[in-house]
Amino acid sequence: MADTFHRKIERSAIGFVLAIIAAASVGGIVEIAPLFTIDETVEQAPDMRMYTPLELAGRNIYVREGCYACHSQMIRTLRDEVERYGPFSLAVESQYDRPMLWGSKRTGPDLARVGGKYSDFWHVAHLNNPRDVTPESNMPAYRWLGRTSLEMDDLPMHLAAQQALGVPYSDDMIENAARDAYGQATPDTDFAAGVTERYGEETQVSAFDGVTTHVTEMDALVAYLQVLGRLTGAAYENTAAPEAKPEPEG
Incomplete structure (x- = not known):
């Protein structure tokens, strides 16, 4: 009987198309349905802050260099x-x-909670x-990051793009x-002083690459790594999990 059914479907173009749509719809419904309850499933985090412009630039470098291909940022509940x-990672993070x-x-x-586990100097040595x-x-070396000046003129546009996507950057943050x-x-x-004023006293202000005469891509990437898991x-609320042991990134 099953063979007869398949034969009929395969010989009917309209029937076959409808069967494909029905099968594909199952996957779509499974992905879309949870979005209707997203306000109930995403945790509240009143202390959540956005990335600073330097951290956002570092994140862009992290993406550009393909770091996500070897490092996840999602701690499972195992x-x-x-x-x-x-x-374990929360959706709100x-x-x-x-x-x-x-x-x-x-x-x-995994790098989801690497922020603060190592010193800036360790990260610079590790990346070099x-x-x-x-x-x-x-892991490959990234020595050129310390020799490459960070392009900062276009950072207002990066923040404006994030604002358009729903990240609550203020016009003042974009301008500065x-x-x-x-x-x-x-x-x-x-x-x-303007950094801590706009992003909070907990924001790390540091000569990340050890040089204060100019800002490099190394500064930006280390700033980003140092904030992972600390936004x-x-x-950590109501969590009695054992303290994670520091370990190398690569």
């Missing part, structure tokens, strides 16, 4: 992952990520030559994007 990396970088491949460890800090690493990027990487200048403390 016990071994929580013990290794820290509290990615609400300002455009695009999201959850990933699924781990040639290197991963084998200097992790002898068994197969280039100045804030410079100020976050040069803590001894007058521009540094909100929501994942």
